Amino acid sequence: MFSSPFPEENDNAHAGSITLTDDKGRSLECYIEHSLEVDEQEYVLLLPVDSPVEIFSWEGDGEEEEAVLVEDDTIIEQIFATAQAVLSEQNLVLKNTAYALTVAGDLPPVEESELFTLEIEDEGEDLDPEQLQLLASFYDEDQEYAIYTPLDPLLFFARIAKTGEPELLSPEEFRKVQPLLEEHLFNEVE
Numbered sequence: 001m002f003s004s005p006f007p008e009e010n011d012n013a014h015a016g017s018i019t020l021t022d023d024k025g026r027s028l029e030c031y032i033e034h035s036l037e038v039d040e041q042e043y044v045l046l047l048p049v050d051s052p053v054e055i056f057s058w059e060g061d062g063e064e065e066e067a068v069l070v071e072d073d074t075i076i077e078q079i080f081a082t083a084q085a086v087l088s089e090q091n092l093v094l095k096n097t098a099y100a101l102t103v104a105g106d107l108p109p110v111e112e113s114e115l116f117t118l119e120i121e122d123e124g125e126d127l128d129p130e131q132l133q134l135l136a137s138f139y140d141e142d143q144e145y146a147i148y149t150p151l152d153p154l155l156f157f158a159r160i161a162k163t164g165e166p167e168l169l170s171p172e173e174f175r176k177v178q179p180l181l182e183e184h185l186f187n188e189v190e
Helices: 073-088 171-189
Strands: 017-021 027-038 041-048 051-059 066-069 093-097 100-104 115-118 130-140 143-150 156-160 166-168
Touching: 017 041, 017 156, 017 166, 027 171, 041 171, 051 073, 073 093, 073 130, 073 143, 156 171
Parallel strands: none
Antiparallel strands: 017 027, 027 041, 041 156, 051 066, 051 100, 051 143, 093 100, 115 130, 130 143, 156 166
16 A cells, blocks of 8 residues: 555546455455556556545553554454444445455545544654544444544555556555656656
């Protein structure tokens, strides 16, 4: 998963869609936001069709309480049905898709009181804080959980393999091609 440094000023209709598949066989339907060729290799910037969500557990007590992202597949499987039921009350359908949990349906309007700011550190680098909107909270076995959706779009960068299938770029590959991608995308925008 990558956050994008590119502006969201893309009023073009989506150029099509493509499906990402993870190593567990789960799929994620994405719109192709941009497609470009660099050194005879096609790259695509992808935006999931459904809205991504993240589930956090609340750990600790009182002022020491902090939100911890639930990433363990075993815990996600254990709480999935409850999370799905809570979201269905808002006409949202929770999906365990490739690379991210997603919800289908219309998200509620953003309310300032429902926002949560997550400070992110990545290998010693301070990244911009991520703003998340609370969709629902619930308890499972006396543990409180909260389901949030990021306000910024979740974007994926992939290359199109010779087979025609998209392959996600690893963080290392992305860092190598990022300057080229930015140069080409900004040249297209001008």
